[in-house]
Amino acid sequence: MSFLQYLINGISIGAVYAIIALGYTMVYGIAKMLNFAHGDVIMVGAYISFSATNYLGVPAVLSIFIAMAVCTILGIIIEGLAYKPLRGTSSLAVLITAIGVSYFLQNAAQLIWGATPKNFTSIVTSAPISLFGGQLTITGEVIITIVASAVIMLALHFFTTKTKIGKAMRAVSEDRDAAQLMGINVNRTISTTFAIGSALAAIAGVLLCSTVPTLQPTTGSMPGIRAFTAAVFGGIGSIPGAMLGGILLGVIETFSKAYLSSQFSDAIVFLVLIIVLLVKPAGLLGKQVQEKV
């Protein structure tokens, strides 16, 4: 029964990684850049939700929407101020800028909220469900996280395959110049992608801190790196890949902690990543890039 328990917990934490990984993968697909500051947007989202509930007395559910709104604006500002001026320059310059933005957000959070960790109150109030005479416990957080990630996945799928703006996003990600020749405003599309990714990061931040309640300026770093790994694992640029990669990564991490070693769980995760990339360089669901002649 503990196997099932680990599996469910693994899927739950993996679902959080998946939501974060969606942000990485969508931005990569469209702007062809790795937004290393994405993990820190999660942290900002959690702090906003925390502040709204603890200092302003806003109900938990409403605080999520406030966090999403703030992170959406933050995402648009980051893209417009830090990345947009570098469009068309070397990807190294963009990468270094992204790392700079990451430190900036962490330091800003430390200035605003202090370095002492906050104890995040879970947004879920329902009691855990106990099954098989207490052998299996499913917390409300686990259920909400899994449901939320499934809804997000379906919504994104609908958005990118059925709506005009969503299709335009896919067009930009496939061929930026050709998309411009259709009359698609590439800058606006990239900005929209950052907005969506950042709103998802806010949700991820609240879900993450509801499960792991220690909130500090570095809270987003490790989940950010793991989610990035998940995006690569699933095939960077692929939305279903990010989902699959995130969940697999959460499960592998949880199993390694349970059965192998809690200290080396990250090392094991990366070992699996390396093996996957050796066998399938584009990731699990990544599109094998065809060489253009």
Add this chain to the structure above:
Amino acid sequence: MSTILSVEDMHVYYGAIHAVKGVSFDVGEGEIVALIGANGAGKSTILKTVSGLLHPRSGNVIFDGKNISHTDAHKLVRHGLAHVPEGRRIFLQMTVQDNLEMGAFTQKDVSKEDLERMFTLFPRLKERRKQIAGTLSGGEQQMLAMSRALMSHPKLLMLDEPSMGLAPILVDQIFDIIQELHDAGTTILLVEQNASKALQIADRAYVLETGSITLSGTGAELAVSDEVRKAYLGG
């Protein structure tokens, strides 16, 4: 006949590379104008600069009475400019239908009449509308690229090497369609390495050599000119 496009002493650079060196030409409403020249002469660069993907360092591009030299590509589609780039550049991972819808991005909605118009012009596409564009043959991809561009109701259609890489029978088909579009009143700026084909259907043509126009005239005049025959028509 009024002029729809006029390019005046245009210079275009890629960094330090001077790719287009003071080119001037114009296209009148309803005409087919061909730009011919060897690989690397600067033909694609000229089209990209007209459509706003690139901008000239000096000189002007006047389209439909407006100076568009520094207007971005996505805005020009609304003004009535359509550019079918070299290599077709359709969205390979999207369906045929989605590609056509992207072509109509600037329209309020994708009208049934427009889709039907494309399917009448290119019946092959109708059968394949649900298919992923990457699975189409080269000729079908070119047809999709052309119909995608036509979805925006352009005042000027620019085609960059539409016959490239196609089997001779398909080349003939593509040129028949260009002729058909012309007969229906579409204004076309055609870039081709296949000079003989291009000169056959062009009202007027310009010969481009390493970034400069060296000859111009009607299609028929150029087709019999010694210089053109030697350099581009194999003697």
